Amino acid sequence: MPIDAAEALAAKPRSAEITWDHKDIQLYHLGLGAGANPDLADPATDAGELRYTLESRLHVLPSFATVAGAGMGMMGGLAAPGIDVDLTAVLHGGQSVELHRPIPVKGRATTSSKVAAVYDKGKAAVLVLRSEAADDEGPLWTSDAQIFVRGEGGFGGERGPSGSPEVPEGPCDHTALRPVRPDQALLYRLSGDWNPLHADPEFAGLAGFERPILHGLCTYGMTLKAVVDTVLGGDVTRVRAYRTRFAGIVLPGETLRVGMWESKDRVRVAVTAVERQDAPVLTDTVVELN
Template sequence: MPIDAARALAADPRRSEIRWDHKDIQLYHLGLGAGRPATDPDELRYTLESKLHVLPSFATVAGAGMAMLGGLGAPGIDVDLAAVLHGGHSIELHRPIPVKGEAVSHSKVAAVYDKGKAAVVVLRSEVADADGPLWTSDAQIFVRGEGGFGGERGPSARSEDPDRAPDRTALQPVREEQALLYRLSGDWNPLHADPEFAKLAGFDRPILHGLCSYGMTLKAVVDTVLGGDVSRVRSYRTRFAGIAFPGETLRMRMWESEGRVQVAVTAVERDDAPVLADTVVAYA
């Protein structure tokens, strides 16, 4: 069997050293569409080194985001990458991410769930620097054709949107070249750049990275609900419910409650086709 759940769960964590500085932060923020208008003081917090703060979703690309790929090579995990989809992602922040850092990441398979016709592998990375834990990141990897092995089905994170009008709605245009810029932070999948490769994958043109939509959404919540204060974010999760294309507009509908914002993200030009669902930002 390509997935040996017991072996994967028992494997020792993989240790890697990661580092970043202001250039990595700025490039990531620009890849999310930050810097419009370029001289806006609120946007300079994302683009100018003397004023820089770090959007917590940077955790997904720190160290070029190698933890997820490394996890797919863990003992007991032998799958066809063509059958792999990034189903969802969550991060828990233990404290604000510094603009410059050196840290150690320990990555492991935290869970393997049997969904019947597919398996879900949860790849967890725990990152700490000399001052202690920084963040914990979970990637939910959906592997088609690998279910049916008799394992636990696992929890469901799905939740209905509130039955009321959203408290806020943000419209975020995706620049035509945004995927080309975002991929410089470490995700070199040609699906996001090469039209011929995209057609082989069943798309008429390259698609935007799901984690780019993820970062764009967190930025919108920080800017509109949290007053631009990235340090208030405690955790952030989403399910990748669909795709977005460069050149489209993302509609982000937000419902606020105490310490929590629920968000639904859709593509405006495709009749509000879903992009992100079950999306929750918890904050202090």
């Protein structure tokens, strides 16, 4: 069996040194559609959008943690002993990031990556890949990726947590529409996710898709940006943690509908694809606030 759960869980964490600067931050933000906010008359020069694109005013969207160091945290987990999987069978099931303090525009950190859990879902295995980052001043973030590997279940392991999706009640307090550019996956992948599923039609076909799909983490970042801009007045430091479940794909060229339910300490979110009768894209999505 390509996945040896006992070996994967017993393996020592993998460490790596990562660095980033304003160019990495700007590229990531542009990959999320920064500078193209349809709510603004001239987003390329709007002060709010310049916080994502102009080095002299730059702040860091907390979801940058998922690509810092070209995504070395997740890749370190997939390369762990006991893990040998076919990328065409891999789907990103969920993602969470906990911020211990704001991410600086320029940084150097050590990441520690490990397989935190392996669950047996019958027809699939679920890997929880955990990455923790710290610099000289202390912890920066903890990131968990839940990875579904089709065809690798049935090994008699623990099934893991389960539950029905959290559905917010009543009409949402805010709605934002965010178009996905036709070339957005090609730009986003320059931040480090080189999976050909998002660029190569032949590979996408082998994985069961008609054409390349958008990275789930791109949708994840676009959604957080919509929440920060719409609910938090652009203040990224108010984000304490952010989690989601990937419920469906997004195709380049589609439009995301981001519904937001605001409360004192959190914003609950639901994301759908407008052109496919509001098919669910992100569920169980919560931004926890400072």
